[in-house]
Amino acid sequence: MFEEKDIARYSRQLILPGIGPSGQDRISRARVLVIGAGGLGSPLLFYLTGSGIGTIGIIDPDTIHVSNLHRQMLYRTDQIGVPKVEAAVSNLSQLNPGVQFIPYFKKFDSENAEQLVSEYDIVVDCSDSIQTRYLIDQTCVELNKPMVFGAIHRHEGQFGLLNHKNGPTYRCFFPEQKGKIDTKNCSETGVLGPLCGLIASFQADLVIRYCIEDPTLPTNEIGLLSTRNYSLKTIHTDRNTHTYPTNTMKRIERHAFYKLDKSDAIIIDVREEDEEPIVDDYRRILIPLNEIPHRKNEIPQTGDVYVICASGRRSEGAIDYLESQGYTNLINVEGGTYGFIQEKTQNA
Amino acid sequence: MDHKINIVYFGQIAEGTGKQSEMIEAKELHNKSVREFLNQQYPGIDQYAFTIAVDNKISEICDPENTREIAVLPPFAGG
Numbered sequence A: 001m002f003e004e005k006d007i008a009r010y011s012r013q014l015i016l017p018g019i020g021p022s023g024q025d026r027i028s029r030a031r032v033l034v035i036g037a038g039g040l041g042s043p044l045l046f047y048l049t050g051s052g053i054g055t056i057g058i059i060d061p062d063t064i065h066v067s068n069l070h071r072q073m074l075y076r077t078d079q080i081g082v083p084k085v086e087a088a089v090s091n092l093s094q095l096n097p098g099v100q101f102i103p104y105f106k107k108f109d110s111e112n113a114e115q116l117v118s119e120y121d122i123v124v125d126c127s128d129s130i131q132t133r134y135l136i137d138q139t140c141v142e143l144n145k146p147m148v149f150g151a152i153h154r155h156e157g158q159f160g161l162l163n164h165k166n167g168p169t170y171r172c173f174f175p176e177q178k179g180k181i182d183t184k185n186c187s188e189t190g191v192l193g194p195l196c197g198l199i200a201s202f203q204a205d206l207v208i209r210y211c212i213e214d215p216t217l218p219t220n221e222i223g224l225l226s227t228r229n230y231s232l233k234t235i236h237t238d239r240n241t242h243t244y245p246t247n248t249m250k251r252i253e254r255h256a257f258y259k260l261d262k263s264d265a266i267i268i269d270v271r272e273e274d275e276e277p278i279v280d281d282y283r284r285i286l287i288p289l290n291e292i293p294h295r296k297n298e299i300p301q302t303g304d305v306y307v308i309c310a311s312g313r314r315s316e317g318a319i320d321y322l323e324s325q326g327y328t329n330l331i332n333v334e335g336g337t338y339g340f341i342q343e344k345t346q347n348a
Numbered sequence B: 001m002d003h004k005i006n007i008v009y010f011g012q013i014a015e016g017t018g019k020q021s022e023m024i025e026a027k028e029l030h031n032k033s034v035r036e037f038l039n040q041q042y043p044g045i046d047q048y049a050f051t052i053a054v055d056n057k058i059s060e061i062c063d064p065e066n067t068r069e070i071a072v073l074p075p076f077a078g079g
Helices: A020-029 A041-051 A084-095 A113-118 A130-143 A193-211 A254-259 A289-298 A313-324 A336-346 B011-017 B034-041
Strands: A031-035 A055-059 A100-104 A122-125 A147-153 A156-162 A221-226 A231-236 A250-252 A266-269 A305-308 A330-333 B004-009 B021-025 B051-054 B069-073
Touching (some): A031 A041, A041 A055, A113 A130, A122 A130, A122 A193, A130 A147, A147 A193, A156 A193, A231 B069, A289 A313, A305 A336, B004 B011
Parallel strands (some): A122 A147
Antiparallel strands (some): A156 A221, A221 A231
C-alpha cells in the first residue's frame, strides 16, 4: 500500500496527470508476473521495481552466463553461475526495498502455467521462445489475464498489451502455424543490448499504465520497432477466436540427457555445420533446421529420436514441423548443447 | 500512372528476401493472394511462419488498387 513516507521516492511520477496518490496506490497493490529474466526481463525489472509495483514474480530457469552481461545489466560479473532469479531479487531489492519479490527458479511450462498466472494481475512475456509465448497467450486467455508481450529479432522488436478489455490476443496477430519454421532467439541470431532496453521500456510503460488504469491504453495494436532506420509502426487487429492446442511434445530434461546411454541413440542436431559449442561426446546426424524439409527421409519414423540444437528452441521448431509430417517418435533435448556442456562441467 | 504498393519485410523474412522493402505494381496482385505472390517471388518463403498486415491491419486479403502498404511479419522468438 502507498504510504506518506513514499511520497519523495515516487514524487516524479506522482505529479503526472493520471497518477497521483490513487494511481500510486494501485501500482503498489499490483501483482505482476515476469516470465524470463534475460535481455528483456532485465531492463524491464528495473523500471517495474523503480515504479513501486507491489509484488513482482520472476520466473526463469537459467543461471547467469558471461554471454548475458553485455545486455542484461541487472547482473554483475561476480554473479556468473548464480540463478538469474536469485541475483535479480538481490540486486533489485537494493533499488527498492518496498517491493516484494517472488522468485521461481524453473521454466514456465504447461505444468505450472495455470497456477502461476492465476496468482497475478498481469503477465509480462519476456521469454525467448515462441512456444513459451504461445503457452503464455493460451494461459492468459483461459484465465482472462492481460499479457504484455515483447520479442526481438536482431535489430527489430515487437511489443504490445494483449487480451485486455476483450482486445486481441497474441494468436490474433500471429496465428500458430504448425509445420512452419519459426525464427531463432537472441542466442542464435545476436542482438545489441540497447534494443532490449527499448522494447523492455515499452513493455514497462504498458504495465505501469495498466496498473493505473490509464484510459488511453491501446488495446488492439502492437508496436514494431526497428533500430535500423528508427521506425516505429503500429499494427492493428480485432479479437478472433482460435483453437488453443495442448502441447504434447515429448522432452528430455538436460540432466537426464547427459546421463542417457547414447551409444545406440539416434541424435539429430539441427544446428548449422560449424556451430559451437562443438560436442564430440556422442554421434549425431547433422541436419541444419532449414534443410529438414528436404532431408527428412534421413530421420527414422520409429524408435526414440532425440532432436537437439544450441538451446532447445530450434529443435522444438524442427519437431513441430516433423510432427506435422506424421512423426510421433521425436524427443526434444531441453537446454540443447549449451545445457549438455553445463552438465558436463558440473559433473566433471 | 499505375498504382504501386510498398511491401515491407521484417525479421527473418527480410533476411530471406534480402530486402527491407520493395515497391511493386498493384497489378502484380491481381487475381492472386499476397501469399501466392510472395511464394512465387521468393520460393521457399512459405516454409516460415509469418502474418500479413495490409495498411497496418492484419489481413490475408487486399484490394490492390486501394492498398498503399503490405507488411510481412514473422513472429519473433528472442527475448
